[in-house]
Amino acid sequence: MLPLSGGNLDLQRSVKAGTALNTRLDHRNPLVFDTHELGRRPGAMQRLSREIAAPADFGLVGVIGVPEGAPVKLSIRLESVMEGVLVTGTARASAVGECVRCLESVERELKADFQEMFSYPDADDRGRSKAEPADDAEDDEDTLYLEDGLFDLEPVLRDVVVLALPMQPVCREDCLGLCPDCGLSLNEDPDHHHDAVDIRWAALQGLVTDQGVEKDNMSGTASDGVQGAAEKQEK
Numbered sequence: 001m002l003p004l005s006g007g008n009l010d011l012q013r014s015v016k017a018g019t020a021l022n023t024r025l026d027h028r029n030p031l032v033f034d035t036h037e038l039g040r041r042p043g044a045m046q047r048l049s050r051e052i053a054a055p056a057d058f059g060l061v062g063v064i065g066v067p068e069g070a071p072v073k074l075s076i077r078l079e080s081v082m083e084g085v086l087v088t089g090t091a092r093a094s095a096v097g098e099c100v101r102c103l104e105s106v107e108r109e110l111k112a113d114f115q116e117m118f119s120y121p122d123a124d125d126r127g128r129s130k131a132e133p134a135d136d137a138e139d140d141e142d143t144l145y146l147e148d149g150l151f152d153l154e155p156v157l158r159d160v161v162v163l164a165l166p167m168q169p170v171c172r173e174d175c176l177g178l179c180p181d182c183g184l185s186l187n188e189d190p191d192h193h194h195d196a197v198d199i200r201w202a203a204l205q206g207l208v209t210d211q212g213v214e215k216d217n218m219s220g221t222a223s224d225g226v227q228g229a230a231e232k233q234e235k
Contacts, residue, residue: 064097101177
């Protein structure tokens with residue numbers, strides 16, 4: 001591996017900070033927020049409210065989530081600190097899914113709180129002491145950066161929404177589910193059941209049934225013979 005020169009190091013930091021040419025944030029995206037008005041003076045604060053349309057796959061895919069295009073209400077507080085902008089807020093929406101027991105539709109009101117730090121691209125160099133290592137890859141992977149004063153809230157929202165949703169949604173806590181034999185909803189007929197047959201006796205039960213039929217046939221044949229003999233005697 002080639003050693004990093006000053007230019008290469010700057011390029012690497014730029015890529016980690018999300019400032020590569022092909023990954024510029026679009027200020028027209030409703031989940032991209034501008035912090036220029038907030039400024040960089042520590043202690044400055046700004047409150048924002050915004051309603052956005054839910055992006056695709058917003059939740060637990062195939063289980064429960066906010067339908068694409070459904071309204072998501074955001075209440076956000078931006079705070080300027082030395083390292084960057086601290087974003088605290090709440091997202092509210094209606095999530096739709098399927099009961100894991102009876103497969104009926106489930107709707108839940110979702111409230112997800114979040115707090116995330118978006119660092120200035122130059123915050124590492126300004127805030128790092130000389131005793132600390134200059135390159136900590138693990139910390140860099142977990143750090144979210146501002147890009148030209150903008151930040152994208154979508155990755156943060158996706159994480160908190162998943163954590164706020166039930167992994168196994170149910171239509172009600174005492175849902176009885178479906179009959180394992182015929183699929184009937186037990187919520188509609190709680191007394192529904194099927195007579196259970198022990199598979200260990202199933203073969204014997206069939207044998208008994210066959211013997212009963214054979215005995216009935218033999219009895220029928222004997223009865224026919226006695227009746228025929230009686231008719232002959234009368235003649």
